[in-house]
Amino acid sequence: MEYTVQQLAKLAGVTSRTLRYYDEIGLLKPARAHASGYRIYGSKEVDQLQQILFYRELGVDLETIKQIITSPSFDDVQALKQHREKLLAERRRLEALIANVEKTILAKEGRIIMSDKEKFEAFKQQLIDENERKYGKEIREKYGDEQVNKSNEKVKNMTQAQYEEATKLGEEVLRVLHEAFLTGDPAGELAQKVAELHRQWLGYFWDHYSREAHAGLAQMYVDDERFKAYYDQKQSGMAEFLRDAIFIYTGKK
Amino acid sequence: MEYTVQQLAKLAGVTSRTLRYYDEIGLLKPARAHASGYRIYGSKEVDQLQQILFYRELGVDLETIKQIITSPSFDDVQALKQHREKLLAERRRLEALIANVEKTILAKEGRIIMSDKEKFEAFKQQLIDENERKYGKEIREKYGDEQVNKSNEKVKNMTQAQYEEATKLGEEVLRVLHEAFLTGDPAGELAQKVAELHRQWLGYFWDHYSREAHAGLAQMYVDDERFKAYYDQKQSGMAEFLRDAIFIYTGKK
DNA sequence: GCTTTACATTGACGTTACGTCAACGTTTAT
DNA sequence: ATAAACGTTGACGTAACGTCAATGTAAAGC
Structure with a gap:
């Protein structure tokens, strides 16, 4: 045809x-x-x-799409399965937005109190994930300009399955981080597991890992209000805790 | 704050x-x-x-958003409720996409046959609805330039609830049209019901109804391949049938 | 075969919603 | 007072097309 x-x-x-x-x-x-x-x-x-x-x-932007589908290793059935996963995730994001609008209605009707921050929570989730990836790149630029091209290439060639894995791993980092936080010990077994998971997560975006870069990023989590807000979403102080755990993990402290 | x-x-x-x-x-x-x-x-x-x-x-484009929220009659609780409805609809569209990708996977694995047309069905639904609204405007411009501003204003101020109602009515038109088509009689009771439902649907987009404009639009359904393909989706010949039913309804034939 | 209508091409300018950067003034912290 | 952080306006650039002009080609009608 x-x-x-x-x-x-x-x-x-x-x-x-x-x-x-x-x-x-x-x-x-x-x-x-x-x-x-x-x-x-x-x-x-x-x-x-x-x-x-x-x-x-x-x-996905067109240039990225082009790189993905013209790759010799492109597998269309695998890609379709990845689309499905991503569409399911998108549906979950929509559900968060729906929950948020419902909550806002309740707040408007005077039934509950809603903070200014809560009003935007559902809109920000994806943005924070993207910003995090972007800042990872900035660290790379800071510590190794010669790696930037490779790193860019890696991000652009990331498959949807990899993106999904990275997203899941990021969620796991947050979950285990909270558990570790409750122990209060950044040097403890759980906290060090978090740092390791975090390192694995970085592997999706960084072409080459260095302890220095990892520690630098961790410090950024505390210094940049957007990241701090993200990691503190469950409980205040978690961003600092993660920073400390990573410093110990990388031998900076 | x-x-x-x-x-x-x-x-x-x-x-x-x-x-x-x-x-x-x-x-x-x-x-x-x-x-x-x-x-x-x-x-x-x-x-x-x-x-x-x-x-x-x-x-929604920013200019439209501006007009909506700066309107003296803007009701934020009502708007939130409309967002909710639209988000639910968007979730349903995503679900259609998910079903489509799942079906495509099955086709790729050789378990079912899928036509080229079916491969794009979930992507097209919203586009066709939007095109239909746009063409309605063109008819208005053709038959009454002085009405265009009012019509533009009406579309821009349409609430999400109204949009949902219009969408549902459009679906009903298609369903009843198929039933009427099976009778073979464009002057019959069912066919005339279709024309009436179609007129109601137009009420969502047109500020002022005229039989002449209605008949003109109906002719466009046959002349423009995009509309023809849409109305013929269930069975070939349905666009002409709808045109004939509307001509009779409007007294053009 | 000729004419008209429909379809296709390339080239080029315009649009929306910002992203990015320069130059410079203002606020906050040391 | 100084440096860092933050804010302003102005202006150019970008992605993904939408729109239109000029012109060649295919298909339908006579």
Whole structure:
């Protein structure tokens, strides 16, 4: 089954302009060009476009999508499974927003008290995850400029499965951190487990690990209010605790 | 509680640039300016920003958001309830995408057959609804330029609850249309019920109804492949049938 | 075969919602 | 008083197209 630009655009619910743009940037090339110069797309391109639309739906930028799907190791069934996981996560985020709006309604009706901070909690979760990744990069730039290109490449080539794993690991860090916090001992077994998990989490974003960089990032968690707020979400003081645990783990203290 | 730009930005998980931009376009003005010229935001602005973020989350463009929240009749509790409805709808759309990806996985594993068309179904639903609204406007421009401003205003002020009702009605039109189609009689009772339901649906988007405009739109459904494909989704010929039913309903034939 | 309509191409400017940076004034902490 | 942190305005750049012009090609109608 072959399609011209308009046919495929209609089929997929995009515009012909979009398809031409995708051709132009090398994201989705036609199967071939008709003698007239018209673009002709086939089944392979249909499947590729569907993948692109899933990634787009999940907020991935086109350049990143291009790198993922043009990789020789790209496995479309695996990618579809990853989309599913990510869509489920997105649904959970929506559910948090729904819960937040319901809570806001109660607050407006005077039934509960809601802090200014709580009003924005559901909006911020994804942003904080992204900021955290970004700041990890800044540390890299600070301690090793020659590694930045590799690091950028690594982040861009991260698969959705890896992203999911990283997200889960980040959640686990937070959970175990709280347990360790309750022990009160940053040098204890639990706290050191947190630091180790945190190091594993960094492995998803950093091309090369160094203790110095790890410690530097941990200090940033305390110095930057956004991170501090994130780690203190369960209980105040947890950001400092994590910093201390990591300092001990890395031998800085 | 008062906040400077960075404080509110951090609280809400947006950038100071965003807040300055929102001030510049009149979307979210500070409560006052400090003697230094610094922007100072208060509780009222916090609540406004939360509303803005909900609308933004739901894909509403900033100009539209501005018009909604600056309207004298804006009711924030009512708006929150509408956000909730829309978020629930968005969650249902995500669920359709999840079902679609699961189905695609099955197709890839060779367990079921999936058409090229089915591969894009979940992506297209919202797009078609939006296109339909847009074309309704074009008809208005064609038959009555002096009504366009009112019509634009109506669409922009449509509440989320109204949008949901319109969506449901659109679905009912399609369902009853198929039943009527099976009777084969565009002048029959069922077909005329479809035309009436369609007219009601138009009431959500048009400030003023005219039979001429209705008939013109119906003809467009047959002439424009995108609408034709939409109405023919259940069975080929349904777009023409709807056109005929509306022509009879409006007295054009 | 010729004409008209529909479809496709490339090129280019415009849009929305910011991101980024420069230059410089103001506030806070030491 | 000084340095660091924060704020301002102004301005250019970006991603992902939307829109339109000029022109060639394919398909339908006569």
